Amino acid sequence: MSNILHTPDPAALRLGTMLPEPFVVVERNEETADTFTLTLCPAGEGAARSFEPGQFNMLYAFGTGESAISISGSPEKTEGLVHTIRRVGTVTSALDRLVLGDVVGVRGPFGSPWPMNEARGRDLVFVSGGIGLAPLRPAILHALAHREDYGRIVILAGARSAPDVIYHEQLHSWMEESGVEVKLTVDQAGSGWHHHVGVVTTLIPRARFDSSNAIAMVCGPEIMMRFTAMELARAGLSDDQIFVTLERNMKCAVGICGHCQFGPGFICRDGPVFRFDRIRHWFSQREI
Amino acid sequence: MTTTLEPLLRQHPLFADMDDDTIHRITGCAKNVRFRSGDVVARQGEAADQFFLIREGRIALEMPAPQGGAARLQTADAGDVVGWSWLVPPYHWHFDLRAVSEVRAFSIDGRCLREKCESDPRFGYQMMKQFSTLVADRLEATRLQLLDLYGSPGPGTHP
Numbered sequence: 001m002s003n004i005l006h007t008p009d010p011a012a013l014r015l016g017t018m019l020p021e022p023f024v025v026v027e028r029n030e031e032t033a034d035t036f037t038l039t040l041c042p043a044g045e046g047a048a049r050s051f052e053p054g055q056f057n058m059l060y061a062f063g064t065g066e067s068a069i070s071i072s073g074s075p076e077k078t079e080g081l082v083h084t085i086r087r088v089g090t091v092t093s094a095l096d097r098l099v100l101g102d103v104v105g106v107r108g109p110f111g112s113p114w115p116m117n118e119a120r121g122r123d124l125v126f127v128s129g130g131i132g133l134a135p136l137r138p139a140i141l142h143a144l145a146h147r148e149d150y151g152r153i154v155i156l157a158g159a160r161s162a163p164d165v166i167y168h169e170q171l172h173s174w175m176e177e178s179g180v181e182v183k184l185t186v187d188q189a190g191s192g193w194h195h196h197v198g199v200v201t202t203l204i205p206r207a208r209f210d211s212s213n214a215i216a217m218v219c220g221p222e223i224m225m226r227f228t229a230m231e232l233a234r235a236g237l238s239d240d241q242i243f244v245t246l247e248r249n250m251k252c253a254v255g256i257c258g259h260c261q262f263g264p265g266f267i268c269r270d271g272p273v274f275r276f277d278r279i280r281h282w283f284s285q286r287e288i
Numbered sequence: 289m290t291t292t293l294e295p296l297l298r299q300h301p302l303f304a305d306m307d308d309d310t311i312h313r314i315t316g317c318a319k320n321v322r323f324r325s326g327d328v329v330a331r332q333g334e335a336a337d338q339f340f341l342i343r344e345g346r347i348a349l350e351m352p353a354p355q356g357g358a359a360r361l362q363t364a365d366a367g368d369v370v371g372w373s374w375l376v377p378p379y380h381w382h383f384d385l386r387a388v389s390e391v392r393a394f395s396i397d398g399r400c401l402r403e404k405c406e407s408d409p410r411f412g413y414q415m416m417k418q419f420s421t422l423v424a425d426r427l428e429a430t431r432l433q434l435l436d437l438y439g440s441p442g443p444g445t446h447p
């Protein structure tokens with residue numbers, strides 16, 4: 001398991017990584033009843049930040065606390081940081097109360113990216129559950145912006161019900177792109193719903209991709225990722241072709257405090273994106 | 289009819305690992321069917337005298353919702369098999385089936401197939417094996433669906 005461990009970085013505590021920089025909310029969109037998207041720009045003279053798909057920032061709701069939130073906008077556009085946030089508790093509720101012009105603290109970007117270079121020349125299979133589409137969106141947007149670098153693009157998105165689907169319009173616009181297959185499924189639907197009904201894993205055998213030359217990127221609740229990995233294996237992918245992103249409560253985000261320990265590694269420093277064969281062992285331990 | 293249907297049936301994933309004789313027997317009970325979007329393909333409580341192998345389009349499994357209207361529980365697409373009530377007494381549909389788009393499918397006569405299963409236990413066992421795999425897959429998917437995988441996290445669901 002040592003291959004998921006990196007040597008601690010003595011520079012990790014550099015002031016820059018620990019000090020939040022003020023960013024202003026310049027746009028806000030409601031995605032679902034409990035999920036919203038903020039676009040943030042540096043306050044004053046601060047510089048825009050580039051990032052790699054899969055990385056996250058620590059967003060600081062002043063007076064309340066910090067949360068790790070993935071960057072969910074296009075990596076090609078650095079003028080605004082886009083974050084899609086689901087309101088689950090104290091910090092995310094405080095972020096939900098932000099309106100245009102409010103200021104939020106930002107540290108980052110942190111963490112390992114999706115394997116966009118390794119995936120060149122191969123089919124891409126994105127599998128998301130619920131808000132898991134948010135951390136995958138930069139990878140999808142990157143692949144669409146560099147269409148010639150990749151083979152088929154398959155996007156399999158699952159949500160609880162139609163009103164819980166995030167990026168609804170964008171998913172539909174991706175359906176129109178050639179060489180891109182988008183399948184959308186929900187657990188519960190009425191008779192007006194024309195997409196799939198059933199868990200997202202049931203879409204895998206129905207999608208067209210070359211399993212011998214595909215890379216799968218999976219994001220959602222852990223149990224969903226576990227079943228997705230099993231179904232991808234049934235479809236012919238080996239564990240080293242599957243990448244997942246993990247979440248644990250985080251504090252420092254730079255591999256010092258140990259809050260986000262996962263087996264022998266730290267999610268903030270060694271992840272959040274992991275190749276499945278490197279964490280498979282820990283992934284199946286319920287206590288971890 | 290069977291001579292033209294057999295090569296088409298062979299293309300369906302259900303037949304991927306079946307031997308020629310088995311496919312031939314099933315073909316004897318098969319016919320081509322089409323449905324228009326919105327058509328009711330089967331109704332809960334009615335005799336399940338057939339099952340469907342979808343070639344094109346989408347069929348939804350529905351049940352009347354407590355709050356009125358229909359709850360769509362699952363959908364099946366090209367390559368999927370719909371229905372196993374034909375194999376289990378009392379051979380009644382347990383839900384409604386509705387075409388969500390134009391559908392082209394093979395309809396397999398369940399009564400015809402049951403008779404063949406009864407008269408040839410080896411063939412019957414093969415059918416049972418094939419359909420128990422389908423039922424197990426469906427059951428696993430339904431269990432996952434019941435977990436409400438993407439719903440709001442409850443207290444203590446996350447470390």
Ligand SMILES: Cc1cc2nc3c(=O)[nH]c(=O)nc-3n(C[C@H](O)[C@H](O)[C@H](O)COP(=O)(O)OP(=O)(O)OC[C@H]3O[C@@H](n4cnc5c(N)ncnc54)[C@H](O)[C@@H]3O)c2cc1C
Pocket residue numbers: 056066067068069070071072084085086087088089090091092093131134135246247248249250272441442443444445446447
């Ligand atoms: C690398 C990384 C990337 C992330 N990206 C995103 C993102 O893009 N968008 C987003 O909305 N969230 C994301 N999260 C999750 C987010 O960090 C947490 O939801 C947030 O910190 C919760 O803080 P809170 O104070 O609002 O909730 P708390 O008050 O700490 O907790 C309230 C309730 O929510 C549950 N909870 C806490 N964290 C999570 C979690 N991660 N998942 C599910 N339930 C949780 C708790 O168990 C508790 O029941 C990410 C987490 C990590 C580690």
